[in-house]
Amino acid sequence: GQNxxxxxxxxxxxxxxxxxxxxxxxxGFNGLFWYQQHAGEAPTFLSxxxxxxxxxxxRFSSFLSRSKGYSYLLLKELQMKDSASYLCAGLDSxxxxxxxxxxxxxxxx
Amino acid sequence: xxxxxxxxxxxxxxxxxxxKIECRSLDFQATTMFWYRQFPKQSxxxxxxxxxxxxxxxxxxxxKDKFLINHASxxxxxxxxxxxxxxxxxxxxxxxxxxxxxxxxxxxxTRLTVL
Numbered sequence: 001g002q003n004x005x006x007x008x009x010x011x012x013x014x015x016x017x018x019x020x021x022x023x024x025x026x027x028g029f030n031g032l033f034w035y036q037q038h039a040g041e042a043p044t045f046l047s048x049x050x051x052x053x054x055x056x057x058x059r060f061s062s063f064l065s066r067s068k069g070y071s072y073l074l075l076k077e078l079q080m081k082d083s084a085s086y087l088c089a090g091l092d093s094x095x096x097x098x099x100x101x102x103x104x105x106x107x108x109x
Numbered sequence: 110x111x112x113x114x115x116x117x118x119x120x121x122x123x124x125x126x127x128x129k130i131e132c133r134s135l136d137f138q139a140t141t142m143f144w145y146r147q148f149p150k151q152s153x154x155x156x157x158x159x160x161x162x163x164x165x166x167x168x169x170x171x172x173k174d175k176f177l178i179n180h181a182s183x184x185x186x187x188x189x190x191x192x193x194x195x196x197x198x199x200x201x202x203x204x205x206x207x208x209x210x211x212x213x214x215x216x217x218x219t220r221l222t223v224l
Contacts, residue, residue, distance in 0.1 A: 031211055042202045042215040043153070050211075087152065091211055097143075101152040 002026050004100035006088045011106045012078055020073045020086050020103045028093020032071045034062055035087040037102065043087055046073065075105075083107045112136055113205050115216035122193055123224055130188045130219045132203030138183035139205035143213060144176075147200045159186050193223040 003025045012018040024032065031050035035043035049055055049064035049071060061074040073086055085102040092098055112135040122128050132142060141160050145153040157173075159165040159180035167173045177189040186205075190197055200220050204213035 033212070035215075040200075040220075042218040044215070045212060048212060095211065096155070096158070097213060099153050099155075 002098045006100040006103045009104045017076050022071045022088035024090040026090040026092040030091040033089045034073045037085045111214045113214045113216040119220040121222045127191045132186045134184045134205040140208040141206040142186040143204045144188050145202045195223045198223045
């Protein structure tokens with residue numbers, strides 16, 4: 001079956017760095033997405049990886065290892081507004097997104 | 110670019126009535142649109158996938174006669190919740206996908222409350 005695993009909740013301090021891990025099992029693979037979702041709002045796109053390696057975009061970076069079925073989202077210089085749920089989603093061979101349950105990130109001052 | 114709108118943002122209705130939710134891609138043509146439902150503190154659950162001009166593909170466990178989806182054009186898809194019941198109360202989110210792009214662009218969501 002297809003599955004996306006990520007931690008349920010993480011806590012970090014303002015100004016620090018946090019890494020949110022995601023492991024995936026999909027039928028075929030056409031990439032890995034990270035989305036941010038604030039409470040009561042729709043998800044917004046953060047990153048897309050289809051090749052191995054690290055993609056950096058400002059304070060956010062995303063890493064992919066296809067051989068390990070593993071990805072992480074790295075958030076630097078955390079701000080209070082980064083408190084949100086972070087959704088990992090794998091794109092399968094049918095180009096359907098398989099969603100993880102999301103990681104709720106709590107930022108403390 | 111790649112803006113998706115949803116209307117209405119929130120709706121309260123009586124049990125037994127029908128509610129229509131519109132999803133529009135404002136600045137691009139969406140070959141595929143997706144409808145999701147999200148209950149509080151849970152992940153997105155895909156309800157159906159619709160391609161312009163063809164019937165929607167529903168996920169297992171989603172009643173196609175209850176959740177009517179119409180994808181009439183490359184910029185508009187509608188979801189009609191027929192004979193709504195309180196258990197249908199949820200956050201409904203659409204997303205749109207451009208041809209040859211993998212990314213899905215999400216609408217702002219519609220919060221449905223059925224009394």
